[in-house]
Amino acid sequence: MSLDDRKLEVLRAIVEDYVETQEPVGSKSLVERHQLGVSPATVRNDMAVLEEEGYIRQPHTSAGRVPTDAGYRLFVDRLSRVKPLSPAERRAIERFLIGAVDLDDVVHRTVRLLAQLTRQVAVVQYPSLARSSVRHLELVPISTTRIMLVMIADTGRVEQRLVELPQPVPADDVTDLRRRVNEKLAGQKLADTPPLVQGLVDDCAPGSRATMACLASVLLETLVERSEERLALAGTANLTRGGVLDFQGTLRPVLEALEEEVILLKLIGDLEPSTTRVRIGDENQIDNLRSASVVSTGYGPGATIVGGLGVLGPTRMDYPGTIATVRAVARYVGDLLAQN
Amino acid sequence: MSLDDRKLEVLRAIVEDYVETQEPVGSKSLVERHQLGVSPATVRNDMAVLEEEGYIRQPHTSAGRVPTDAGYRLFVDRLSRVKPLSPAERRAIERFLIGAVDLDDVVHRTVRLLAQLTRQVAVVQYPSLARSSVRHLELVPISTTRIMLVMIADTGRVEQRLVELPQPVPADDVTDLRRRVNEKLAGQKLADTPPLVQGLVDDCAPGSRATMACLASVLLETLVERSEERLALAGTANLTRGGVLDFQGTLRPVLEALEEEVILLKLIGDLEPSTTRVRIGDENQIDNLRSASVVSTGYGPGATIVGGLGVLGPTRMDYPGTIATVRAVARYVGDLLAQN
DNA sequence: ACTGGCACTCTGTCGACTGGAGTGCCAACC
């Protein structure tokens, strides 16, 4: 049996009411709050069908209905109208992001903004090194056997690492190294660098080869292997809104999951489809987050995507509003990055 | 009336039992679990005195006693024996910190370690710029009108900032700037730099003065004014241990406080007395943390202190164990920094 | 100064009861 328009309308009403009140919604209050044009009895029949199809369920007999994950999914896919941001929100975004002084600052401001606007937990990934190009590599002599390698990426990220050299290297040689490294690597996508780095070692005069090899290995480690993704998190206090009712009793598993960078990356990473992604309840594969939903999207200057951002909240979440906000913030951040 | 030895012993027993069981402790179970050598009735008399003095209280008539903040304070100051770390813990610390590859890594590992060992929320402050010296300043040309300023501190911290120049500056001039800036500032305490930076501008040839002034202002901002303290946080999930019993019902205020860097800095900063500090309940002035205790200490290479670290948990906390762990971790981190 | 005994108080729990909300079903209606 397929769902006719009114049944879908009933589902929408249930989702909207439940999100707002956090209480199972019954047939009577539904017809009172929405103009469905039918009686409670009819709505009850529709509800029975919706329940049979798995979109809603009853916590117990003779309680109202609550949307299931599948119900939210249907709502998000087919029923939710885009909710445009209020001018106040737009202004908040602009005001918040203006005056950011460096990448760290941008990321921190963004994550706080996102947490504040959505009133959920926000996560922002730093621009991924894998999607960056080398803008410049700097070698700073710290002592005769130590140099600091500083990599500046076009996305604004700066990574540094200390290199212990096998033998003392005079300052002039460092200058030479720096020139050679930059000639080869500057402007290249980080993903493309490994063979080039190998080439650097091969092209090296035997005298300085040991030094270069050492440098190269740190380079590779920094740029590719450790491929350090970084992220910022904010708004964990928002998890406590709505009592302990969401998240079935304890925040524990959620807080634990939020401490694992790997998990967070899985949530907001995978940026392929460039569109906003919504993962509802079970859909994120992580056990600890069965009762949570994640709304995420990619961001970056222009049409390219360099990182992800998103928010996490209870499945009982204002999806249209959250989606709109996440998108808007991502676009603003992208514009900000483009200005560099 | 002063407290004789047995009364103190009773207080200690109460604290220890309450910390362990999280339940008000009564006179009978006290004499059963500890060798006090007196009867419950006697203990009750002692308890009455302790209560009158404000060290313990009854949640309600005919419940057992619970330590007050003052009780914990007395316990920490006079009653707790140092609890040496187990060899397993020592090994854990070493294993955890070994192989840290840069400062970020050290800080992150430390904060996780601390959270894990104490099973509380851990906070680690990055080495404070105010207590660092300039090791090297690097100027990296990004375009003709933009250079990136990279400051490397002796504590391992690296700060970078983009400088927008008022006019194009050729590469040679940048080299010259770099030399001049380093000659003047390298090796100086950051706190001492402001007059030196001013001197740099004054000594400048009129031709490059505008550029230098611009650089100087960013320098000052980066090094001193913004005086960016950074921190790392871990273990928030530990707040949920012991149900919602600690923290009087909601984690909300605690989580909120933990999001404020300023508050965290207040908690673990103020490193003057170089000894471990314990702030119990009301003693940290922050309203949101009335039901929390903080154990913090400074760390740094050798005897100097460059930053703070600590843990936060319910007032009902294993103080001796926590204090020992915090101290040990701080010492290990200090040693690690000294090796650089 | 300590102890045993005793009466008292308060909590937490259990069962019983009740009012309310919501449903499912059915017969009637358009």
Added chain:
DNA sequence: GGTTGGCACTCCAGTCGACAGAGTGCCAGT
């Protein structure tokens, strides 16, 4: 056939009283 009003049923949440258990304070005795 879809819709509706009516009705019996179920289940939850809250209230009440009773009760066991734990703990105290006090007092008289050692």
